[in-house]
Amino acid sequence: MSFRFSDPADAAPLGRGAAARSPDRRRARRRGGRYRDADRAADRVAERCRCVETVVAHAFGVALADLRHETRGHAPVAFARQVAMYVVHVWFGCSLSAVGRCFGRDRTTVAHACRVVEDRREDRRVDRLISAIEVASGLYEGLSDGLEGER
Secondary structure, three states: OEEOOOOHHHOOEEOOOOHHHOHHHHHHHHHHOOOHHHHHHHHHHHHHHHHHHHHHHHHHOOOHHHHOOOOOOOHHHHHHHHHHHHHHHHHHOOOHHHHHHHHOOOHHHHHHHHHHHHHHOOOHHHHHHHHHHHHHHHHHHHHHHHHHHHO
8 A cells, every 4th residue: 555645734645445435426426425414413413402492592591693603601591401411412313522512512522411401490480481481492392393294
């Protein structure tokens, strides 16, 4: 096996199977169907995250920009973000990793958020608020599936 070193960033093995590893081949295969379902699933998770973010931002009275901010922010904003991650994970059944990617967080952060929200649900006011967010998310899911079926 030989290597080409014209540019260290482009150093790639040549020889048997090198053409199959080329970026153009990978893109073509991705468009061809094998990765299309994964792309659709990722888009669906991202769509759900955005919907839940909007519902949670209105329910908690925080700005959507604060909810999407990279840093933790103030405690009410952080808890609202944790509720959004919890709802997407529990209600929609998305993996911790997928939820983390949507919110720009690590999967362990999502797991921590789920533990925090579960503990806080013992308060009846918090439980009712989260239940209302889950119902609103369920309505969104039904509406979204109905519109998708018409296409």
